[in-house]
Amino acid sequence: MIQQVLFAIVVVAAFGFAFRKYSQIYRNIKLGQDYKVQGNDFERFKNLFLVAFGQKKMFKRMIPAVLHLFIYAAFMITQIELLEIFWDGFFGTHRYFRPYLGGFYTFVISFIEILSVLAFIATVIFLARRNALKLPRFHMDEMTGWPKWDGNIILVMEIMLIIFIFHMNGADEVLYNMGETEYGEKGSYGFAISQFVGPLMFGWLANFGDLGVWTLNILERVGWWGHILFVLGFLVYLPFSKHLHIMLAFPNTFFAPLNSRGEMENMPDVMNEVKMMMGLTEMSADAPEGDLPEFGAKDVFGLSWKNILDAYTCTECGRCSTVCPANITGKKLSPRKIMMDIRDRADEVGRHIDAGEQMKHNYDDGKSLFDYISREELHACTTCNACVEACPVMISPVDPILKLRRYEILTESAGPGDWVPMFTSIENGGSPWQVTDARDKWATDAIEDSKS
Amino acid sequence: MSDNKLQIPIMSELAAQGVEPEVLYWVGCAGSFDARAQKVAVAFAKIMNEAKISFAILGQEENCTGDPARRAGNEFVFQMMALQNIETLNMYKVKRIVTACPHCFNTLKNEYPALGGNYDVIHHTQFINDLIKEGRLVMKGGSAFQGKRITYHDSCYLGRVNGVYEAPREILQTLDNHLVELKRSKTNGLCCGAGGSQMFKEDEPGDKRINVERVEEALETGAEVIVANCPFCITMMFDGVKAKDKQDHVMVVDISEMIVSNKRL
Numbered sequence: 001m002i003q004q005v006l007f008a009i010v011v012v013a014a015f016g017f018a019f020r021k022y023s024q025i026y027r028n029i030k031l032g033q034d035y036k037v038q039g040n041d042f043e044r045f046k047n048l049f050l051v052a053f054g055q056k057k058m059f060k061r062m063i064p065a066v067l068h069l070f071i072y073a074a075f076m077i078t079q080i081e082l083l084e085i086f087w088d089g090f091f092g093t094h095r096y097f098r099p100y101l102g103g104f105y106t107f108v109i110s111f112i113e114i115l116s117v118l119a120f121i122a123t124v125i126f127l128a129r130r131n132a133l134k135l136p137r138f139h140m141d142e143m144t145g146w147p148k149w150d151g152n153i154i155l156v157m158e159i160m161l162i163i164f165i166f167h168m169n170g171a172d173e174v175l176y177n178m179g180e181t182e183y184g185e186k187g188s189y190g191f192a193i194s195q196f197v198g199p200l201m202f203g204w205l206a207n208f209g210d211l212g213v214w215t216l217n218i219l220e221r222v223g224w225w226g227h228i229l230f231v232l233g234f235l236v237y238l239p240f241s242k243h244l245h246i247m248l249a250f251p252n253t254f255f256a257p258l259n260s261r262g263e264m265e266n267m268p269d270v271m272n273e274v275k276m277m278m279g280l281t282e283m284s285a286d287a288p289e290g291d292l293p294e295f296g297a298k299d300v301f302g303l304s305w306k307n308i309l310d311a312y313t314c315t316e317c318g319r320c321s322t323v324c325p326a327n328i329t330g331k332k333l334s335p336r337k338i339m340m341d342i343r344d345r346a347d348e349v350g351r352h353i354d355a356g357e358q359m360k361h362n363y364d365d366g367k368s369l370f371d372y373i374s375r376e377e378l379h380a381c382t383t384c385n386a387c388v389e390a391c392p393v394m395i396s397p398v399d400p401i402l403k404l405r406r407y408e409i410l411t412e413s414a415g416p417g418d419w420v421p422m423f424t425s426i427e428n429g430g431s432p433w434q435v436t437d438a439r440d441k442w443a444t445d446a447i448e449d450s451k452s
Numbered sequence: 453m454s455d456n457k458l459q460i461p462i463m464s465e466l467a468a469q470g471v472e473p474e475v476l477y478w479v480g481c482a483g484s485f486d487a488r489a490q491k492v493a494v495a496f497a498k499i500m501n502e503a504k505i506s507f508a509i510l511g512q513e514e515n516c517t518g519d520p521a522r523r524a525g526n527e528f529v530f531q532m533m534a535l536q537n538i539e540t541l542n543m544y545k546v547k548r549i550v551t552a553c554p555h556c557f558n559t560l561k562n563e564y565p566a567l568g569g570n571y572d573v574i575h576h577t578q579f580i581n582d583l584i585k586e587g588r589l590v591m592k593g594g595s596a597f598q599g600k601r602i603t604y605h606d607s608c609y610l611g612r613v614n615g616v617y618e619a620p621r622e623i624l625q626t627l628d629n630h631l632v633e634l635k636r637s638k639t640n641g642l643c644c645g646a647g648g649s650q651m652f653k654e655d656e657p658g659d660k661r662i663n664v665e666r667v668e669e670a671l672e673t674g675a676e677v678i679v680a681n682c683p684f685c686i687t688m689m690f691d692g693v694k695a696k697d698k699q700d701h702v703m704v705v706d707i708s709e710m711i712v713s714n715k716r717l
Contacts, residue, residue, distance in 0.1 A: 296525065328662075332656065379656055382643045419524050422653075430514070440512060447457060
């Protein structure tokens with residue numbers, strides 16, 4: 001009974017805290033501008049199933065893809081067992097579903113156990129790869145401090161989750177072997193892994209009679225509580241972690257734009273103004289008054305909510321940065337850092353709003369995204385879309401970069417000096433180079449040549 | 453074609469005669485003004501003559517599509533160019549556009565519709581590939597490139613951005629060379645460094661120029677010819693070849709130039 005009460009308190013507290021944090025993240029995402037979800041839903045569901053559920057884009061790199069698949073599959077399938085843990089926790093039962101499901105129960109738990117072993121192996125390899133092998137993408141500038149810790153904390157938590165599962169199933173197995181369960185006679189659960197691992201870990205306790213049984217019961221509880229506490233810990237930790245992708249990958253792939261990557265979002269305000277200038281439309285009587293509108297993005301408020309969702313979805317794997325031509329050649333730009341900066345800034349803005357220091361409207365804390373992202377980074381992008389192609393969860397780092405460039409040029413009239421003559425040449429001569437020749441001189445010359 | 457001089461009709465002249473060409477050839481700023489890209493423009497015009505395509509260029513009425521301004525962030529200049537071009541194209545009731553520049557291709561195809569310009573836009577490698585498939589352009593045996601080891605560089609705006617990987621490769625198959633793929637090709641292709649308006653500014657500080665990184669990869673293939681499909685890639689790759697002091701051993705060409713050589717046009 002005490003355990004039930006304790007369980008209820010812990011669960012309510014964890015879910016309450018998580019609800020608050022997730023609501024804040026939702027609010028932070030909605031700080032962004034409206035984003036029109038265009039195109040047909042069938043295509044969106046296809047992306048959701050292939051890219052998020054099916055992890056299609058992970059398979060560009062086979063080894064990490066397979067290892068990641070183990071962890072992912074174990075995570076997904078463990079949710080079934082979690083149902084029983086919750087039931088048992090609230091109602092004080094023990095393996096509630098087993099009598100109802102019989103052989104199928106054994107099958108499901110065995111399946112979970114096998115995947116857990118694979119996930120365990122994968123996690124250990126990932127830890128080694130991250131720390132011992134010094135894979136370059138985990139050691140770029142932005143991966144020092146908290147992000148480095150975060151990556152390791154998540155992996156260690158995963159290992160703990162798995163250990164506790166076997167702790168629980170193992171102790172249970174030995175108790176069953178001794179005939180010390182509610183089922184009476186001696187037997188075995190027959191779970192694929194714990195029927196062997198259980199006796200190996202805890203079999204020796206069978207020699208200690210009642211004390212052994214008592215200890216085994218405690219060990220089973222430790223496993224059960226350890227597992228559920230880590231599950232709840234995960235839930236509470238995710239909002240602070242790059243690991244949030246396990247949830248946001250689904251909406252993010254679903255909402256990913258379906259139009260061509262080559263299409264930069266049109267700016268109807270600018271278009272209409274230019275149309276008026278060119279006499280293509282009537283001057284409208286209600287021309288915008290007062291301050292000039294802000295063009296492009298200076299802060300999270302100027303990005304779309306999809307850009308911010310992208311940032312919260314990013315799991316900092318760094319595939320984008322390893323294929324970025326600017327990053328490869330030693331420039332400061334790292335697409336992953338752009339996404340991390342947007343998230344950090346959105347978090348900061350959210351904190352100020354939660355503290356009541358600032359309002360969402362007219363927000364001004366004297367800072368902006370430009371305090372996180374340098375001009376040098378923005379100017380280095382070739383818009384080659386290699387990062388977009390590489391991202392396993394369909395994030396676009398190019399989109400926010402171009403929005404920040406728009407702010408720099410249109411609102412601040414700043415930007416690389418080299419671009420000024422280019423703009424002037426285009427505007428005055430219709431070509432990015434200043435030229436004196438007629439545009440079709442190449443043709444008249446070639447025709448002339450062909451005569452001789 | 454010595455007896456038959458090169459034809460590059462101007463749209464306004466055809467319109468005055470009441471002639472509607474099959475396709476508009478969008479030359480682009482590089483094709484019009486860059487000495488190296490002009491050669492590609494002529495090569496493509498020769499190919500269209502050879503295949504008896506009725507085409508025209510806008511000539512003086514063509515302007516920059518606005519791509520470099522837009523990618524730099526200058527939407528005003530982009531809109532000025534785009535709206536002007538769309539006015540012109542719509543005035544001539546243009547339906548089909550072919551261009552040898554992937555940046556023009558992308559902007560005309562993907563960005564003009566939102567501004568009221570809807571055309572069937574095709575890149576010259578797709579166009580040429582179709583001509584070959586339809587039997588309107590038949591390759592001969594032997595050319596300056598015959599039997600040579602070549603490699604093909606995917607431009608970002610034709611490849612990754614617009615998903616055109618096979619048309620250029622299919623053309624290369626009809627020519628008698630030995631194609632060695634780059635380590636990073638197709639969806640994984642590495643940029644030449646010119647996109648996103650980088651062409652018009654100095655590089656940001658770094659260890660290396662992007663074009664040099666790419667050319668080093670191309671040299672690893674042992675190819676004597678680097679084939680490209682974009683005037684900016686050609687400039688960047690050739691600069692990279694020069695930086696490696698390999699200009700006497702390695703050529704950088706557009707696919708259309710290989711066809712001109714094959715057909716001795």
